[in-house]
């Protein structure tokens with residue numbers, strides 16, 4: 497089953513096109529690693545696919561309510577405990593029980609800790625565990641391994657592999673080797689736009705929230 501299909505897509509940041517003429521699709525069971533030098537538009541593309549900003553041109557087709565996005569911020573509620581954070585997100589998304597997510601990201605000994613007391617890597621593990629309780633099939637991940645040690649990277653890779661085996665898909669911007677040889681590669685270099693060309697932003701679009 498195709499989970500996302502992108503045709504002739506152009507995306508912009510700060511009123512400038514960064515990517516254009518991009519085509520790709522992802523089906524259940526597939527992962528794509530998004531590559532490109534700093535500033536090439538990986539974050540901008542993921543934000544656009546996640547619906548956080550409009551595309552400049554082209555078409556994005558995906559089933560409704562299929563996407564879970566994890567950006568640079570962990571998106572945690574600092575006063576809530578680890579368990580409460582996951583339960584909160586499970587209730588928002590109507591997702592599955594939190595137990596497997598706690599185990600997958602090695603959080604079982606931290607369940608009662610308020611999120612604001614966690615280390616950077618622990619916060620990142622909790623942010624990634626959140627993906628599992630969304631129950632969403634398509635994960636869009638922006639540098640998911642930042643702050644993770646090598647053991648935690650391996651846990652994340654195992655979680656991702658299980659997600660794919662269950663019919664999910666993922667598009668992952670990362671500069672490191674995730675140890676997922678089955679993942680495909682989407683290199684944005686050939687799709688980089690001429691940064692001197694200023695685009696009209698879609699009417700009413702205000703990037704102040706970015």
Ligand SMILES: Nc1ncnc2c1ncn2[C@@H]1O[C@H](COP(=O)(O)OP(=O)(O)OP(=O)(O)O)[C@@H](O)[C@H]1O
Pocket residue numbers: 509510514532533534535536537538539540541706
């Ligand atoms: N808030 C912003 N306002 C204006 N321009 C921005 C903003 N954020 C990023 N840009 C510019 O948009 C372009 C694409 O940035 P983007 O963050 O998508 O790249 P990236 O490939 O994710 O980079 P990195 O690997 O460094 O994370 C860059 O030229 C960048 O300077």
